[in-house]
Amino acid sequence: MQPITVYWRPNVPNPAKVIITLEELGIPYIGKFVEHADLKQPAFEAINTNGRVPAIEDPNTGITLWESGAIVNYLIENYDTEHKISYITAPEKYHTLQWQHFQCTGQGPYWGQLAWFQLFHHEPLESAKKRYVDEAIRIVKVLDKALEGRDWLVGDKITYADLAFVSWGSSLPLFLSDREEWNIEDHLNFKRWNDSILGRASVKKALSLAKEEDVKG
Ligand SMILES: N[C@@H](CCC(=O)N[C@@H](CS)C(=O)NCC(=O)O)C(=O)O
Missing domain, CATH: 1.20.1050.10 (Glutathione S-transferase Yfyf (Class Pi); Chain A, domain 2)
Structure with missing residues:
Protein backbone atom coordinates (compact mmCIF):
# COMPACT_ATOMS: atom_id res chain seq x y z
CA MET A 1 0.00 0.00 0.00
CA GLN A 2 1.31 3.48 -0.87
CA PRO A 3 1.29 6.11 1.89
CA ILE A 4 -1.68 8.46 2.05
CA THR A 5 -0.77 12.16 1.99
CA VAL A 6 -2.34 14.17 4.82
CA TYR A 7 -2.19 17.96 4.66
CA TRP A 8 -1.90 19.06 8.26
CA ARG A 9 -0.81 21.64 10.82
CA PRO A 10 0.33 20.91 14.41
CA ASN A 11 -1.54 21.79 17.62
CA VAL A 12 -4.96 22.03 15.96
CA PRO A 13 -7.69 19.44 16.46
CA ASN A 14 -9.07 18.45 13.06
CA PRO A 15 -5.90 17.12 11.37
CA ALA A 16 -5.19 15.16 14.59
CA LYS A 17 -8.51 13.29 14.14
CA VAL A 18 -7.27 11.98 10.80
CA ILE A 19 -3.79 11.10 12.07
CA ILE A 20 -5.29 9.22 15.04
CA THR A 21 -7.43 7.14 12.63
CA LEU A 22 -4.45 6.39 10.36
CA GLU A 23 -2.38 5.36 13.38
CA GLU A 24 -5.13 3.16 14.80
CA LEU A 25 -5.50 1.35 11.47
CA GLY A 26 -1.76 1.10 10.81
CA ILE A 27 -2.11 2.91 7.46
CA PRO A 28 1.15 4.43 6.14
CA TYR A 29 0.97 8.19 5.66
CA ILE A 30 3.00 11.27 4.94
CA GLY A 31 1.87 14.37 6.79
CA LYS A 32 2.61 17.44 4.69
CA PHE A 33 2.84 20.57 6.82
CA VAL A 34 0.96 23.52 5.28
CA GLU A 35 2.04 27.04 6.25
CA HIS A 36 -0.90 29.12 7.52
CA ALA A 37 -0.29 31.68 4.78
CA ASP A 38 -0.54 28.94 2.12
CA LEU A 39 -3.97 27.66 3.19
CA LYS A 40 -5.85 30.24 1.14
CA GLN A 41 -3.49 30.17 -1.85
CA PRO A 42 -4.53 28.64 -5.20
CA ALA A 43 -2.14 25.65 -4.91
CA PHE A 44 -3.73 24.44 -1.66
CA GLU A 45 -7.26 25.54 -2.59
CA ALA A 46 -6.96 23.20 -5.58
CA ILE A 47 -6.79 20.40 -2.98
CA ASN A 48 -9.29 21.88 -0.49
CA THR A 49 -11.47 24.65 -1.86
CA ASN A 50 -12.31 25.54 1.78
CA GLY A 51 -8.63 26.38 2.41
CA ARG A 52 -8.34 24.46 5.68
CA VAL A 53 -6.64 21.37 7.04
CA PRO A 54 -6.99 18.42 7.04
CA ALA A 55 -7.20 17.16 3.46
CA ILE A 56 -5.93 13.88 2.07
CA GLU A 57 -4.76 12.44 -1.24
CA ASP A 58 -4.89 8.65 -1.48
CA PRO A 59 -2.71 7.37 -4.33
CA ASN A 60 -4.19 3.88 -3.87
CA THR A 61 -7.63 5.05 -5.03
CA GLY A 62 -6.89 8.43 -6.65
CA ILE A 63 -9.23 10.19 -4.20
CA THR A 64 -8.69 13.70 -2.82
CA LEU A 65 -10.89 14.56 0.18
CA TRP A 66 -11.37 17.24 2.84
CA GLU A 67 -13.53 17.68 5.99
CA SER A 68 -12.16 15.57 8.83
CA GLY A 69 -15.40 13.61 9.37
CA ALA A 70 -15.66 12.65 5.70
CA ILE A 71 -11.99 11.63 5.67
CA VAL A 72 -12.41 9.45 8.76
CA ASN A 73 -15.47 7.77 7.20
CA TYR A 74 -13.53 7.17 3.99
CA LEU A 75 -10.63 5.58 5.90
CA ILE A 76 -13.01 3.39 7.91
CA GLU A 77 -14.94 2.22 4.84
CA ASN A 78 -11.85 1.44 2.79
CA TYR A 79 -9.29 0.34 5.35
CA ASP A 80 -10.98 -0.83 8.58
CA THR A 81 -11.72 -4.19 6.99
CA GLU A 82 -11.44 -6.00 10.34
CA HIS A 83 -13.75 -3.47 12.06
CA LYS A 84 -11.15 -2.63 14.65
CA ILE A 85 -12.70 0.76 15.44
CA SER A 86 -16.06 0.49 13.66
CA TYR A 87 -19.15 -1.71 13.46
CA ILE A 88 -21.06 -3.22 10.56
CA THR A 89 -23.93 -4.40 12.75
CA ALA A 90 -27.06 -2.34 13.41
CA PRO A 91 -27.75 -0.36 15.52
N1 LIG B 1 -14.92 21.28 9.48
C1 LIG B 1 -13.53 21.22 9.12
C2 LIG B 1 -12.77 22.25 9.92
C3 LIG B 1 -11.35 22.40 9.43
C4 LIG B 1 -10.65 23.50 10.21
O1 LIG B 1 -11.25 24.43 10.74
N2 LIG B 1 -9.32 23.39 10.25
C5 LIG B 1 -8.52 24.37 10.96
C6 LIG B 1 -7.47 23.63 11.77
S1 LIG B 1 -8.21 22.61 13.00
C7 LIG B 1 -7.83 25.26 9.96
O2 LIG B 1 -7.37 24.82 8.93
N3 LIG B 1 -7.76 26.56 10.28
C8 LIG B 1 -7.07 27.50 9.46
C9 LIG B 1 -7.90 28.68 9.08
O3 LIG B 1 -9.03 28.79 9.56
O4 LIG B 1 -7.43 29.50 8.29
C10 LIG B 1 -12.98 19.80 9.37
O5 LIG B 1 -13.48 19.13 10.28
O6 LIG B 1 -12.07 19.37 8.65
Missing part, protein backbone atom coordinates in the same frame (compact mmCIF):
# COMPACT_ATOMS: atom_id res chain seq x y z
CA GLU A 92 -24.04 0.05 16.44
CA LYS A 93 -23.01 1.26 12.98
CA TYR A 94 -25.63 4.05 13.07
CA HIS A 95 -24.99 4.98 16.68
CA THR A 96 -21.30 5.41 15.84
CA LEU A 97 -22.29 7.76 13.01
CA GLN A 98 -24.65 9.60 15.37
CA TRP A 99 -21.85 10.33 17.86
CA GLN A 100 -19.47 11.26 15.05
CA HIS A 101 -22.01 13.81 13.77
CA PHE A 102 -22.47 15.14 17.31
CA GLN A 103 -18.69 15.66 17.43
CA CYS A 104 -18.51 17.35 14.02
CA THR A 105 -21.55 19.62 14.46
CA GLY A 106 -21.61 20.07 18.26
CA GLN A 107 -18.27 19.69 19.98
CA GLY A 108 -16.10 20.94 17.08
CA PRO A 109 -17.86 24.25 16.29
CA TYR A 110 -18.80 25.15 19.88
CA TRP A 111 -15.38 24.35 21.31
CA GLY A 112 -13.76 26.15 18.38
CA GLN A 113 -15.69 29.31 19.28
CA LEU A 114 -14.90 28.73 22.96
CA ALA A 115 -11.19 28.68 22.10
CA TRP A 116 -11.58 31.82 19.99
CA PHE A 117 -13.35 33.93 22.61
CA GLN A 118 -11.34 32.59 25.57
CA LEU A 119 -7.90 32.82 23.96
CA PHE A 120 -7.73 34.83 20.76
CA HIS A 121 -10.46 37.47 20.34
CA HIS A 122 -8.99 41.00 20.32
CA GLU A 123 -11.22 42.23 23.18
CA PRO A 124 -12.59 40.42 26.25
CA LEU A 125 -16.28 39.75 25.56
CA GLU A 126 -17.81 38.14 28.63
CA SER A 127 -21.21 37.49 27.00
CA ALA A 128 -19.61 35.53 24.14
CA LYS A 129 -17.28 33.70 26.52
CA LYS A 130 -20.24 32.74 28.73
CA ARG A 131 -22.24 31.46 25.75
CA TYR A 132 -19.47 29.10 24.62
CA VAL A 133 -18.35 28.07 28.11
CA ASP A 134 -21.95 27.03 28.82
CA GLU A 135 -22.25 25.17 25.50
CA ALA A 136 -18.90 23.38 25.99
CA ILE A 137 -19.95 22.26 29.47
CA ARG A 138 -23.37 21.22 28.15
CA ILE A 139 -21.65 18.95 25.62
CA VAL A 140 -19.45 17.48 28.35
CA LYS A 141 -22.63 16.76 30.34
CA VAL A 142 -24.24 14.96 27.37
CA LEU A 143 -21.14 12.77 27.03
CA ASP A 144 -20.88 12.24 30.79
CA LYS A 145 -24.48 11.01 30.95
CA ALA A 146 -24.07 8.71 27.94
CA LEU A 147 -20.94 7.19 29.50
CA GLU A 148 -22.58 6.31 32.82
CA GLY A 149 -21.74 2.65 33.48
CA ARG A 150 -19.96 2.17 30.15
CA ASP A 151 -16.44 2.48 28.77
CA TRP A 152 -17.25 3.61 25.22
CA LEU A 153 -19.98 5.54 23.44
CA VAL A 154 -21.09 2.56 21.34
CA GLY A 155 -21.01 -1.16 22.12
CA ASP A 156 -18.09 -2.72 23.95
CA LYS A 157 -15.08 -1.36 22.08
CA ILE A 158 -13.54 1.98 21.22
CA THR A 159 -14.68 3.35 17.85
CA TYR A 160 -13.73 6.20 15.56
CA ALA A 161 -16.50 8.20 17.29
CA ASP A 162 -14.82 8.04 20.73
CA LEU A 163 -11.49 8.89 19.10
CA ALA A 164 -12.92 11.93 17.29
CA PHE A 165 -13.62 13.82 20.54
CA VAL A 166 -10.18 13.58 22.09
CA SER A 167 -8.18 16.21 20.22
CA TRP A 168 -10.57 18.93 21.47
CA GLY A 169 -10.93 17.07 24.79
CA SER A 170 -7.20 17.37 25.43
CA SER A 171 -7.47 21.19 25.26
CA LEU A 172 -10.34 21.72 27.70
CA PRO A 173 -8.15 22.55 30.73
CA LEU A 174 -6.45 25.27 28.66
CA PHE A 175 -9.77 26.76 27.52
CA LEU A 176 -11.58 26.60 30.86
CA SER A 177 -8.92 26.98 33.55
CA ASP A 178 -10.11 30.49 34.54
CA ARG A 179 -13.84 29.60 34.66
CA GLU A 180 -15.56 28.96 37.96
CA GLU A 181 -18.33 27.05 36.12
CA TRP A 182 -15.80 24.33 35.20
CA ASN A 183 -14.71 21.53 37.50
CA ILE A 184 -13.70 18.26 35.87
CA GLU A 185 -14.60 16.44 39.11
CA ASP A 186 -18.28 17.18 38.30
CA HIS A 187 -17.97 15.02 35.16
CA LEU A 188 -16.22 11.85 36.25
CA ASN A 189 -17.51 9.56 33.48
CA PHE A 190 -16.27 12.06 30.91
CA LYS A 191 -12.93 12.36 32.73
CA ARG A 192 -12.38 8.58 32.89
CA TRP A 193 -13.24 8.18 29.19
CA ASN A 194 -11.18 11.16 28.01
CA ASP A 195 -8.15 10.07 30.09
CA SER A 196 -8.42 6.53 28.77
CA ILE A 197 -8.42 7.74 25.14
CA LEU A 198 -5.55 10.16 25.85
CA GLY A 199 -3.50 7.14 26.98
CA ARG A 200 -3.65 5.38 23.61
CA ALA A 201 -0.46 5.22 21.54
CA SER A 202 -2.22 6.62 18.43
CA VAL A 203 -3.48 9.64 20.35
CA LYS A 204 -0.18 10.28 22.14
CA LYS A 205 1.59 10.27 18.79
CA ALA A 206 -0.91 12.54 17.00
CA LEU A 207 -1.01 15.05 19.86
CA SER A 208 2.77 15.13 20.25
CA LEU A 209 3.42 16.17 16.64
CA ALA A 210 4.08 19.76 17.62
CA LYS A 211 6.64 20.94 15.08
CA GLU A 212 5.91 22.77 11.86
CA GLU A 213 7.34 20.12 9.53
CA ASP A 214 6.39 17.12 7.42
CA VAL A 215 5.78 13.91 9.41
CA LYS A 216 5.70 10.20 8.60
CA GLY A 217 3.65 7.35 9.98
